[in-house]
Amino acid sequence: MPDRAQPILDVQGLKTVFQTRGGEVHAVNNVSFDLAPGELLGVVGESGSGKSVTMMSLLGLLPSPPADVRDGTVMFQGRDLLKLDLRELRRVRGGEVGFVFQDPMTSLNPVFNVGMQIMEPLRKHMGMSKKAAAARAQELLELVGIPDAKQRLLDYPHQFSGGMRQRVMIAIALACDPKVLIADEPTTALDVTIQAQILELMKDLRDKLGMAVIWITHDLGVIAGIADRVIVMYGGQVVEHAPVRELFANPAHPYTRALLKTIPKIHGAREKRLTIIEGQPPILNAHPTACPFLDRCDVAMPVCARKNPQRFEVNAHHDAACFHADPLEVAHAG
Amino acid sequence: MLTYTFRRLLLSIPTLLFIAFVIFMLLELAPGDPMGQMPLTIPDEVKQRMREALGLGEPWYIRFGLWLYQFFVVEPQYWIDSAFGTNFADGKQRIISFQSRSPVFDTIAQRLPQTLWVVGMSYVVGVAIALPIGIISAYRQYSVFDQAGTFISMIGFSVPPFFSGVLVIVIFSVQLGWLPSIYDTTHQVVDWETFKFQLRQMIMPVMVLALQTTAQVSRYMRASMLDNLGQDYVRTARAKGMSESVVVLKHVVRNSMIPVVTVIALGLPAIFGGAIITEQIFKVNGLGQLLILALQGADIPMVMTITFLLAVLIVLMNLIADVLYGVLDPRIRYD
């Protein structure tokens, strides 16, 4: 188990708001989580729950305007990333923190060959010569399992398949030996068989290189096989946080339970049809004053409409933002 | 790419022949008589004989064939002769102007430098101003700079050169007296002073023509930049820690230039067309003025040749645009 006493990344009270013509969108509200060195943290939640915005906020990657990171601290190696100036922040981006994005078809620049795109961060962050960077780029392509690496460096993105492009993206993210790799739904846009290959590759790379990984997905099934810990996001908030086994065995938030039901099962009794979560995700046009899951919750209580639940401890490593996990509330109701 | 270019070059031959035919027939069918400006005192039968001496008695297909032969065979032979001292063109008739009775290409060669200086320079200046405007306008969308750029482009789009040309003459030559209103084509640049004079007399025509180019190209560049600034690869470049100048000037501009290069290449013939009017206004005796005078005098060989050269330029620029597109965008394969 990775050491959680000395987290490499510690996010507290992050809040990101978008200023739009229709008013403010409170996309990320009071999000806190930490990441231990070498740990693989899964982040799950349906589309629009604020997973991407959270991760982009960490490194100031959201265009501002419209984005405004209002509150919080992001401690990384003793510094608050939200307070760094752009020059220092750029050294972290791609140098100490690598990013892999969802859509490999559009995430690479179509007019430059992949060699140049891998070498760019090497030359910038590691100050490598052209020759050294080219050698390292070839090494990286081999590392992510692209055959004929030397030749492929000269190929353009359109000459690669989707899965191969995602491998190139991973090579770019890993180029400068980052301490943290943030993978934002890296397999969502890929075929199922390719997804499995990329997952295998990531597990492999993490064991080999030992960096910490934040793996974002909307698919709990993917998380089950790879993550150490999981945070579940809903409506721009963390609604549950637990080690992966604990989460699957003992989900404490009604949203997590609903998510677990949506995983198609191969073994055991078949459900009549795939379950879906009824209702709509919340509209985030103001700071939340009630539980964001209220409208879709089948165990809602009167208190859920009055207050937004904080994260209550379920046990030492497990918490959930639900009044059903609040000992006071349970005692009161019981 | 080479085979593609070669194939396109071959294909452009029938295109050009067809264009030549259309221009010829249009001139043939248009009213106008090379003798129209002769004094009325010349008897009709003399005029008739003069027409025949110009070759106008022959049927149109003979004259068209002769023009093609002269344009594609005799003239090149003549250039080869004068370049290498050979004598392929000996005794062969070049294309002769009705008005001046001298070879059309000699006159064109005299006039071309003036047009190239003014038009070519205005295009270079126009594009050189337009690209940064487009880039900054897109990067700082809706800023004061962007709004100003939009306003200037609107002027460039909506005010024709025959108006803006006269306007700047009135302001800078007549009212302020800073710049000469007439372009002196006999002026020779020999030293710093004469160079300064050349610059001063070029400023107005160049600026009037450049305004149009700037307006168009900057709009295209801005739109193309905006398209690309929102792309995922831009986020990737930032996530790699690249500085904004690398992100914008390398990643985004390189992609944005792909459609804009086409616009620039295809816009060049259009600016030559626009120069016809501008040259009239500033009294630049370039190709534009030559064409107007030839039209007025029903100088068919001259009009035919200049118009056809413009057509060649258009076809050539289309070809160059397509080839450049393939060079700039690795996704395009022509074979």
Ligand SMILES: Nc1ncnc2c1ncn2[C@@H]1O[C@H](COP(=O)(O)OP(=O)(O)O)[C@@H](O)[C@H]1O
């Ligand atoms: N540029 C933007 N302007 C306004 N709202 C945005 C913008 N980007 C994201 N959002 C909002 O932020 C919320 C979270 O989005 P996101 O983090 O992308 O979700 P996901 O969990 O699917 O990654 C969404 O409700 C979305 O509407």
Ligand SMILES: [Mg+2]
């Ligand atoms: Mg997302």
